[in-house]
Amino acid sequence: MRHQLYLAPLQSFTDFHFRNAFQQVFGDVDRFYAPYLKMTNEGQIKEGPKKDVLPIHNPFEAVVPQVLVCGSHDFLIMAEYLQYLGYHEVNWNMGCPYPMVAKRDLGSGILNQPDRIVSILEEVMAKTPLKIGLKMRMGYEDTSDILRLLPLLNKFDFTEIIVHARYGKQLYQGGCDHDRFTECIPLTKHQLVYNGDINTVDDFREVSKKFSSIQHWMMGRGAIANPFLFEMIQEDSDEFPEDWEPVFYEFLQLLLASHLKESSNEGNILLKTKHFWEYFESGIPMLSPIYRKVKKLKSLDDYHHLISI
Numbered sequence: 001m002r003h004q005l006y007l008a009p010l011q012s013f014t015d016f017h018f019r020n021a022f023q024q025v026f027g028d029v030d031r032f033y034a035p036y037l038k039m040t041n042e043g044q045i046k047e048g049p050k051k052d053v054l055p056i057h058n059p060f061e062a063v064v065p066q067v068l069v070c071g072s073h074d075f076l077i078m079a080e081y082l083q084y085l086g087y088h089e090v091n092w093n094m095g096c097p098y099p100m101v102a103k104r105d106l107g108s109g110i111l112n113q114p115d116r117i118v119s120i121l122e123e124v125m126a127k128t129p130l131k132i133g134l135k136m137r138m139g140y141e142d143t144s145d146i147l148r149l150l151p152l153l154n155k156f157d158f159t160e161i162i163v164h165a166r167y168g169k170q171l172y173q174g175g176c177d178h179d180r181f182t183e184c185i186p187l188t189k190h191q192l193v194y195n196g197d198i199n200t201v202d203d204f205r206e207v208s209k210k211f212s213s214i215q216h217w218m219m220g221r222g223a224i225a226n227p228f229l230f231e232m233i234q235e236d237s238d239e240f241p242e243d244w245e246p247v248f249y250e251f252l253q254l255l256l257a258s259h260l261k262e263s264s265n266e267g268n269i270l271l272k273t274k275h276f277w278e279y280f281e282s283g284i285p286m287l288s289p290i291y292r293k294v295k296k297l298k299s300l301d302d303y304h305h306l307i308s309i
């Protein structure tokens with residue numbers, strides 16, 4: 001059986017450079033999500049993410065854009081922008097856990113206000129033709145918010161509800177609450193997408209066995225660490241593909257070329273590259289010797305040389 005596999009949005013990582021290089025080299029991803037658009041204090045859509053979703057930067061498969069909002073006014077401004085760019089769907093982020101965000105009722109900070117969520121959705125869905133999907137944690141203080149919320153959402157038509165099976169205050173600590181996710185399944189008429197800590201094929205086997213009615217899965221950190229994860233899951237194989245090395249290096253070269261096309265700030269690109277390599281090193285054990293060299297690199301020229309095999 002072919003699973004539906006999605007690449008999660010990760011701000012600073014899964015931008016258009018990454019998504020485009022990824023789509024040219026790796027297969028088996030059914031949907032890509034762009035990191036969230038948000039408003040500046042001046043009421044404008046923030047420039048970086050606004051640029052990230054431009055059609056010119058997204059020439060391959062359509063991505064699903066995302067918004068971080070806690071009111072219908074801002075939601076509709078962003079929806080209108082996305083509609084103007086030609087998008088048909090928008091994802092609402094109700095998962096961001098960071099206190100600075102959550103204390104302003106954004107991200108997971110809104111999950112304990114189910115009536116407010118419903119009233120935002122009523123207004124937005126009456127006024128935008130875009131289809132709407134949700135991505136949420138299971139609560140803010142603990143994982144119980146979702147039990148009250150899901151039944152209230154059954155009167156709407158969403159494309160999907162993606163659930164990262166943690167609560168906000170947890171940040172990324174502790175494990176995912178699989179028992180709570182199991183409780184969620186009968187509470188919704190919507191298509192649930194499971195998200196959280198699928199880092200290896202074995203992790204996937206565990207969750208897909210536990211949640212046998214779920215067919216849609218989202219991977220973030222595990223997929224950045226090992227971009228072959230989607231293919232390995234589809235093939236139910238613990239082995240990396242035989243040609244992993246040339247494929248991976250082609251990906252690195254495309255990623256670097258895309259960054260260089262956009263920016264001349266080599267120091268920034270090198271720093272960003274090193275952050276990526278912290279992930280790669282954890283997901284592709286064969287890269288450890290190269291990672292040691294990457295950590296010490298002082299120039300992008302040297303990096304370019306290192307990845308030109």
Ligand SMILES: Cc1cc2nc3c(=O)[nH]c(=O)nc-3n(C[C@H](O)[C@H](O)[C@H](O)COP(=O)(O)O)c2cc1C
Binds near residue numbers: 009096164196198218
């Ligand atoms: C650095 C970082 C940035 C993230 N940015 C976003 C984001 O922009 N939008 C979002 O919905 N989730 C964001 N997330 C959450 C991920 O999409 C995902 O839900 C989470 O990492 C759990 O999945 P995983 O265990 O497969 O990584 C981010 C996570 C990390 C670690």
